[in-house]
Amino acid sequence: MPIKRRTLSTAASKLNSGAKTVRDVFEPPVDTEKESRPTKKTKISAGAQKSTNNSVKDVKKKSISKKVEAEDNERDCGEDMEAEAENKASTNNSSGPTNTSMPATLSFQKKQEDTIKFASWNVSGLAAAVKKGFDTYASAEDADILCLQETKVREPLDISAIVDRYPHRWWAIGDKKGYGGVAVFSKIEPISVTYGVPTHSDVDYTKSRVITLEFSNFYYVACYIPNSGTKLKNLAERMDWDIAMDKYLRQLDEKKPLIWAGDLNVAHTKIDLARPSSNSKTAGFTAEERADFEKLLNGGVQRFVDTWRHFHQETKGVYTYYSYRYHCRTKGIGWRLDYHVVSERLLDRVLQSEIRSECYGASDHVPIVMILKA
Known part of the structure; x- marks a missing residue:
């Protein structure tokens, strides 16, 4: 079926009017070159062209290149540091499966009535994931709300497992080709939908990483938090993000409880990754990132709860991310970076x-699932 692109304002008006048509709501990236780019009919001097090009480069430098890095490389999360340790240990460090490709068939426990199933998955490139078993998972899970991170698409994809199942779809497209992007698909129509983190100093940048759905008795915040980068080159920006995210979530929580889902790019404690001792200065496990996450969970008047850890307490060796490098999956060398976090007052419904x-196998991450009493 053809994909229709709509602006957020159009989408909001449709939602408010009660429209229930199948649609893809598309939030495109900010085109930093558009206003500076001359049309074919415009004649400009060489000097003006040079000035225009410099202007474009300046805009890119400030709004894109400084913030959107080669996330695939950053995503290795310090395995160069881990490699030596791995070579010294041949035992498996995981308490779960070690398969490196998606199972041909999947089945999960049928959802109970009067419950809502949420699923979140960093697909590390949706087009590639579709070729490696994405449809098998999406069909078997049949979540009521499915959130994807790192979609790496430039426009909505017409995928049968999504289009046939979810009448409400939102795509936040990354601002650099081949990077980032968040999508949310829902069987339930929300009251409203917003993109980005309004408390951040660069809201446009955040629009490709956060989508918030408002329902009658909770908010659902789908999120892909930036990586601090190789050698922590983006750690300062990550700290700024954490401050803005904390403020935004607390503003929402004052109105109604929330669910915060996605790749949050932090391993909270030492049991949330296989090699804590060699990664204290690696993106995702720095003292700063862990302290920010701890502060968000427990530092306010209203607490937030990491639901998986709540139910699984001291469980070790269960992770959501395994690098493709160094045979990390087969050796059980992983990180738990993906979360369903809820307002504490919502916990009794989880x-x-x-x-x-x-x-x-379809991605270097595995999906996570949460069941909520409706």
């Missing part, structure tokens, strides 16, 4: 929070 450990 029935289950799980990691789909067997669903590896």
Whole structure:
């Protein structure tokens, strides 16, 4: 079916008017070159052309290149540091499956009535994931709300497992080709939808990383938090993000409880990754990132709860991310970077929070699932 692109304002008006048509709401990246780019009919001097090019470069430098890095490389999360340790240990460090490709068939426990199933998955490139078993998972899970991170698409994709199942779809497109992007698909129509983190100093940048759905008795915040980068080159920006995110979530929580889902790019404690001792200065496990996450969970008047850890307490060796490098999956060298976090007052409605450990191979992450009493 053809994909229709709509601006956020158009989407909001449709939602407010009660429209229930199948649609893809598309939030495109900010085109930093558009206003500076001359049309074919415009004649400009060489000097003006040079000035225009310099202007474009300046805009890119400030709004894109400084913030959007080669996330695939950053995503290795310090395995160069881990490699030596791995070579010294041949034992498996995981308490779960070690398959390196998606199972041909999947089946999960049928959802109970009067519950809402949430699923979140960093697909590390949706087009590639579709070729490696994405449809198998999406069909078997059949979540009521599915959130994807790192879609790496430039426009909505017409995928049967999504289009046939979810009448409400939102795509936040990354501002650099081949990077980032968040999408949310829902069987339930929300009251409103917003993109980005309004408390951040660069809201446009955040629009490709956060989508918030408002429902009658909770908010759902789908999120892909920036990586601090190789050698922590983006750590300062990550700290700024954490401050803005904390403020935004607390503003929402003052109105109604929330669910915060996605790749949050932090391993909270030492049991949330296989090699804590060699990664204290690696993106995702720095003292600064961990302290920010701890502060967000427990530092306010209203607490937030990491639902998987709540149900699984001291469980070790269960992770959501395994690098493709160094045979990390087969050796069980992983990180738990993906979360369903909820407002504490919503916790008594959370029935289950799980990691789909067997669903590896379509991405270097595995999906996570949470069941909420409706």
